Amino acid sequence: MNIAIVGATGYSGIELLRLLLNHPEANLTYLISNSQSNKQLSEVYPHFSGVKESMLKTLDIPKVAKEVDVVFFATPSGVSKNFVPEFLEYGVKCIDLSGDFRLKDPLLYEKWYKNSSASEKNLEKAVYGLSEIYENDVKEASLIANPGCYPTATLLGLLPALKEKWIKSDSIIIDGKSGVSGAGRSVSIGTHFAETNENLKAYKLGSHQHIPEIEQILHTESGIQSNVTFSTHLVPMTRGIMCTMYADLQEHKSTGEIIDLYKQFYEGKPFVRIRPEDHWPTTKEVSASNYCDIGFMSDARTGRLxxxxxxxxxxxxxxxxxxxxxNIMMGLDAKTGLNLSPVYP
Structure with a gap:
């Protein structure tokens, strides 16, 4: 597969590059970065010296579209919606890592992202790429809206219990904590070392753009409208997200019953690992890997999971x-190029 990465010098773009260099079916044809164009990749990221020598280029859609099969957009929200439609017209498959195609309602996007929405035609075409849930749709997709980081951890943790109606949809509280890389590579006072080191702070309470994304999928999969309480926090580490979620049980279920449900639900899904009772996952145990680790505690005293x-x-x-x-879209094994153990310690 010939592949282009648009936004190749951001954190998501450079991680895509690292993973695709080890992918047996991927040929990195274009690395595109308008902000760093005409520089060697190793000038921007010296750790790629001798690993991947490539000139960073500006985006020329007709030229790129003639030479690639898939384009990844690792761009800030508000960018990909301007370019994806033209690539689709050329028959090039697109995977968008931003939020431009995740929300099906244009008005929701405009409210939460403070930007104009993609066209309704392309929003309808986009498949939400939580492949543990939508694998069959991903197989047929030409445009994938890659889920956000917080929604990935949250939805994989909540959906099995919610779909079985074991938890009350109006009781969900999500306490999310993220490393600083989640804010991207751009410099800001909020991610300055002196502001984040030895510090823990909440941000975007009640206004995080991932709220409607989480609620949209919970509603789609359960048929019940869920208005979640979602609180996010920045922690002084580079990588990792932990979402601790609380929900009232409809009736008592033991921790063992919860674990059995999740093991059955995610059977055959290689990147979701369910922890045994009294074992809690940590961010270090999934670092630099594609795993999602999930642990549970059913509290008979409070009736809460x-x-x-x-x-x-x-x-x-x-x-x-x-x-x-x-991988799924192109008919490959989902693990291709991703069968990497976490980096520890």
């Missing part, structure tokens, strides 16, 4: 999930 879900935000929350979708 606690779910802990962890991912690497740059891999399963972005680039790794995008490669997983690429």
């Amino acid at each position: 606690t779910i802990v879900s962890v991912i690497d935000n740059v891999v399963k929350g972005a680039a790794g999930q995008a490669v997983q979708n690429l």
Whole structure:
């Protein structure tokens, strides 16, 4: 497969590059970065010196479209919607890592992203790329909306219990914590070392753009409207997301019953690992991998279920999930190029 990455010098783009260099079916044909064009990749990222020598280029759609099979967009939200339609007209498959095609309602996108929406035609065409849930749709897709990092950890943790109606949809509270790489490579006061080191802070309470994405999929899969309480926090580490979720049980279910449900639900899904009772996942245990690890505690005293879900935000929350979708879309084994153990310690 000939592949182009648009936005190749951001954190998600450079992680895509790292993963695709080890993919047996991927040929990286174009690395596109308008901000760093006409530079060698190793000038921007010296750790690729001797690994991948390539000139970064500006985006020339007709030229790129004639030479590639798939384009990844690892761009900020508001960018890909301007270019994806033309690539689709050329018959090139697109995987978008931004939020431009995730929300089916254009008005929701405009409200939460403070930007104009993609066309309704392309929103309808886009397949939400949570492949553990939508694998059959991904197989037939020409445009994939790669899920956000927080929604990936959250939805994989909540959907089995919600679909079985074991939890009350109006009781869901999500406590999310992310490493600083989730904010991207651009410099800002909020991610300055002196502001984040030895510090823990909440941000975007009640206004995070991933709220409608989470609620959209919960509603689609359960048929019940779920208005979640979603609180996000920045923690002083580079990689990783932990979402601790709380929901009231419809009736008592033991932790063992919960674990059995999730094991059955994710059987044959190689990147979701269910922890045994009294074992809680940590972000370090999935670092630099495409795994999502999930642990549970059913509290008979409160009648509440606690779910802990962890991912690497740059891999399963972005680039790794995008490669997983690429594999499924192109008829390959989902694990191709992704069968990497976590980096530990």
